[in-house]
Amino acid sequence: MGILIFLLKAYMVFLMLLLFLYIVRHYFFTLNRAFGKQRLYYQDVLDEDLPTVSVLVPMHNEEKVAKHILDLLVASDYPKEKLEIIPINDHSTDRTKEILEEYAQKYPFIRPLHRYGDLPRGKQNALNDALKIAKGEVIIVYDADYLPPKAQIRTLAIAFKDPRVGAVMGRVVPINAGKNLLTRLLDIERSGGYQVDQQARYNLNLITQYGGTVGGFRKSVVMELGGFDPRILTEDTELTYKLYLNGYKVAYANIAECYEEAPEDWNARARQLRRWSRGHNRVMFKYFLPTILSKKLSFWQKVDGLLLLAIYMQPFLIFLGLLDSLLLFFLGEMEIASSYLFLLFIFAHNSFGNFAPFFEIGTALVLDGAKQKVFLLPLMFFEFIFNIIYTSLGFVDAVIDLITKRTILWQKTERFRNA
Amino acid sequence: MPEVILLVALFSILLFLPFVPSIIELFLKRDTEPIPIDLERKKEPDYFGKSFINILATALKDLKSQEVEKPKPVYVKLPVYLKLKLNREEWVCFLNDEKLAESTMDTLVVFTKDTTFLQNHAFKRELVVFGNAVFKNTCVARSLYVKGDCLIKAPVRVARWVHVEGTLITRSNADLGVGVYAREIRIRGWTTFKRAYAQKIDTSDEPLIDKENNTGRVINLKGNFGITGSITIGGKERPVFVDGDIFCDGAAQIEGDVWIKGNVFSQDSITLKDGVVIGIEGKVKSVVARGEILIKGPFRIYGYIHSEKRVEASP
Numbered sequence: 041m042g043i044l045i046f047l048l049k050a051y052m053v054f055l056m057l058l059l060f061l062y063i064v065r066h067y068f069f070t071l072n073r074a075f076g077k078q079r080l081y082y083q084d085v086l087d088e089d090l091p092t093v094s095v096l097v098p099m100h101n102e103e104k105v106a107k108h109i110l111d112l113l114v115a116s117d118y119p120k121e122k123l124e125i126i127p128i129n130d131h132s133t134d135r136t137k138e139i140l141e142e143y144a145q146k147y148p149f150i151r152p153l154h155r156y157g158d159l160p161r162g163k164q165n166a167l168n169d170a171l172k173i174a175k176g177e178v179i180i181v182y183d184a185d186y187l188p189p190k191a192q193i194r195t196l197a198i199a200f201k202d203p204r205v206g207a208v209m210g211r212v213v214p215i216n217a218g219k220n221l222l223t224r225l226l227d228i229e230r231s232g233g234y235q236v237d238q239q240a241r242y243n244l245n246l247i248t249q250y251g252g253t254v255g256g257f258r259k260s261v262v263m264e265l266g267g268f269d270p271r272i273l274t275e276d277t278e279l280t281y282k283l284y285l286n287g288y289k290v291a292y293a294n295i296a297e298c299y300e301e302a303p304e305d306w307n308a309r310a311r312q313l314r315r316w317s318r319g320h321n322r323v324m325f326k327y328f329l330p331t332i333l334s335k336k337l338s339f340w341q342k343v344d345g346l347l348l349l350a351i352y353m354q355p356f357l358i359f360l361g362l363l364d365s366l367l368l369f370f371l372g373e374m375e376i377a378s379s380y381l382f383l384l385f386i387f388a389h390n391s392f393g394n395f396a397p398f399f400e401i402g403t404a405l406v407l408d409g410a411k412q413k414v415f416l417l418p419l420m421f422f423e424f425i426f427n428i429i430y431t432s433l434g435f436v437d438a439v440i441d442l443i444t445k446r447t448i449l450w451q452k453t454e455r456f457r458n459a
Numbered sequence: 460m461p462e463v464i465l466l467v468a469l470f471s472i473l474l475f476l477p478f479v480p481s482i483i484e485l486f487l488k489r490d491t492e493p494i495p496i497d498l499e500r501k502k503e504p505d506y507f508g509k510s511f512i513n514i515l516a517t518a519l520k521d522l523k524s525q526e527v528e529k530p531k532p533v534y535v536k537l538p539v540y541l542k543l544k545l546n547r548e549e550w551v552c553f554l555n556d557e558k559l560a561e562s563t564m565d566t567l568v569v570f571t572k573d574t575t576f577l578q579n580h581a582f583k584r585e586l587v588v589f590g591n592a593v594f595k596n597t598c599v600a601r602s603l604y605v606k607g608d609c610l611i612k613a614p615v616r617v618a619r620w621v622h623v624e625g626t627l628i629t630r631s632n633a634d635l636g637v638g639v640y641a642r643e644i645r646i647r648g649w650t651t652f653k654r655a656y657a658q659k660i661d662t663s664d665e666p667l668i669d670k671e672n673n674t675g676r677v678i679n680l681k682g683n684f685g686i687t688g689s690i691t692i693g694g695k696e697r698p699v700f701v702d703g704d705i706f707c708d709g710a711a712q713i714e715g716d717v718w719i720k721g722n723v724f725s726q727d728s729i730t731l732k733d734g735v736v737i738g739i740e741g742k743v744k745s746v747v748a749r750g751e752i753l754i755k756g757p758f759r760i761y762g763y764i765h766s767e768k769r770v771e772a773s774p
Binding site: 079080085086088112187190191201202203205217221224231245298299408409412413415417418419 | 504
């Protein structure tokens with residue numbers, strides 16, 4: 041019994057320290073974004089010698105949105121002789137194939153790839169196949185529901201002039217922000233994630249995350265590194281770590297803003313979150329040790345890299361912590377440490393620590409000039425609880441995947457736009 | 460019992476209190492819009508001048524009845540004032556020669572012909588010259604548009620942008636504001652700005668390394684360079700050719716006979732001294748820095764210079 045109580049208490053201490061690290065990270069990023077030196081992106085480099093670009097758009101039953109993104113890509117100001125667009129029709133059963141063929145007939149630089157039959161479904165598999173036929177030196181990826189501005193391909197592609205850049209990431213903005221409570225909360229969450237989190241990472245030369253859409257990568261490097269792992273659902277996170285572990289970096293373009301469609305119903309959001317967590321945790325299992333042992337990463341990059349890897353495991357750990365505290369309570373062993381200093385720590389945590397993510401999102405909203413949205417912040421408390429449940433389930437999925445080596449099926453996020 | 464009810468009520472109110480602003484916002488919906496993204500936006504170095512002149516041209520085209528203000532006695536020749544609808548409705552002063560007596564002008568001023576500025580002037584709004592412009596006396600303007608060539612022979616300070624369709628020559632001190640656009644920019648006096656774009660920007664008439672016959676020993680570097688720290692490239696003893704781009708996190712100091720055929724980008728400052736050439740004639744290349752860009756002595760670039768702080772050029 042004594043050993044059990046010791047372990048339960050030790051876990052509580054470990055959890056508190058881990059959460060404390062995340063709190064420090066939140067504050068550090070927020071203060072850096074608000075007051076620190078801002079690293080310059082490459083958008084001001086004007087150069088006539090642009091790289092050849094292949095834009096890949098994975099699509100599975102995207103008849104509602106396919107025309108919108110293709111029209112915007114056709115209108116892009118990128119020189120057409122250096123551009124090809126490869127919409128990847130991944131086992132669609134609706135009109136996606138017909139729509140893509142219509143566009144291919146009209147525009148010679150649109151070359152659709154149709155995947156049917158025994159080919160395994162999923163974004164990572166679709167990208168692997170498209171990479172085999174893509175001619176561009178640079179690959180830019182958009183999800184089918186995105187609405188890229190005219191100059192965005194140029195803004196993203198110019199980063200690859202810097203030989204250290206392996207991938208680039210733009211900023212995602214939900215276009216249906218005002219639809220309902222969920223989309224409003226997702227909108228402000230995205231603000232925090234990009235305006236503060238990603239920009240601060242880029243400023244501090246830490247692990248800027250490639251997000252798999254509104255972004256791109258250097259084709260030769262990705263091919264050299266073996267493409268995307270078909271067993272991992274979050275090919276973007278995997279690529280981020282692959283690149284950093286091989287000495288490349290990910291550039292963040294806060295100016296490259298692009299509208300997306302955020303999930304409008306809680307079930308769709310739950311499935312999306314669970315899929316992200318499942319994929320992200322698989323990446324964690326695969327890259328946790330290599331990140332620690334890497335000789336290419338600096339100490340702070342390792343710290344940030346590990347915290348980022350564990351981010352989708354954090355809710356599960358908090359959930360375990362809740363169970364742990366209940367057990368300790370009923371065992372009458374709640375006293376873990378007793379000193380005035382510890383009491384001060386608890387008070388400080390309750391006063392400041394719990395507000396760290398809110399502080400980050402609030403700062404992002406102020407930077408975006410969306411001050412009214414700050415009032416929605418308290419409601420994020422309920423979203424956090426929702427997130428804890430579904431990311432924890434995603435973590436469990438990832439553990440089962442790892443043990444059973446079962447086949448992973450891609451689940452597409454539902455579209456809500458009217459065609 | 461009433462105490463219990465009171466306590467429960469108080470507890471509920473306190474629990475509910477933090478969510479009150481959220482619930483108000485949720486129902487009032489004061490800001491439900493996504494952050495605005497201009498899908499048409501693209502990077503154009505002549506954006507300000509071009510947009511301004513388009514607005515002015517449209518306003519003149521749409522003008523149906525001219526409203527002429529009463530002449531003021533201070534003018535040697537009478538200017539014509541028209542009320543035009545630019546971004547808002549405002550008076551615009553039109554002159555067909557340079558004899559503007561008033562030293563401070565509050566309205567937008569348009570000179571319809573070649574103009575030489577002999578007196579001291581302060582233009583609080585945009586200054587437009589539909590011809591060539593020569594500044595022979597101190598002048599301050601918010602922005603400057605010149606249809607032909609522009610020669611600055613006396614100190615000039617522009618707060619926002621300068622757009623010259625022809626050649627811009629600065630022979631005196633000039634603070635050209637945030638953005639400068641011209642077909643060609645010849646800097647022959649101490650000049651500052653934040654951004655400048657031209658087919659050719661130079662600080663000297665003498666032939667530099669890209670126009671010389673380099674038959675001697677030359678250091679050739681090929682490829683694009685990414686540097687974590689700072690970099691110094693010296694071409695004083697032997698000319699250096701860099702056939703590629705330079706991207707560095709620290710400061711970049713380049714001096715002497717150095718020809719960089721690609722771009723130079725720094726997260727810090729850039730110093731370009733005594734004979735540096737950037738780019739290739741006929742192509743656009745850039746020098747971009749988060750910090751200051753300092754140009755000293757002979758220098759030439761084909762394309763674009765951009766500093767988040769300031770570009771200072773002293774020939």
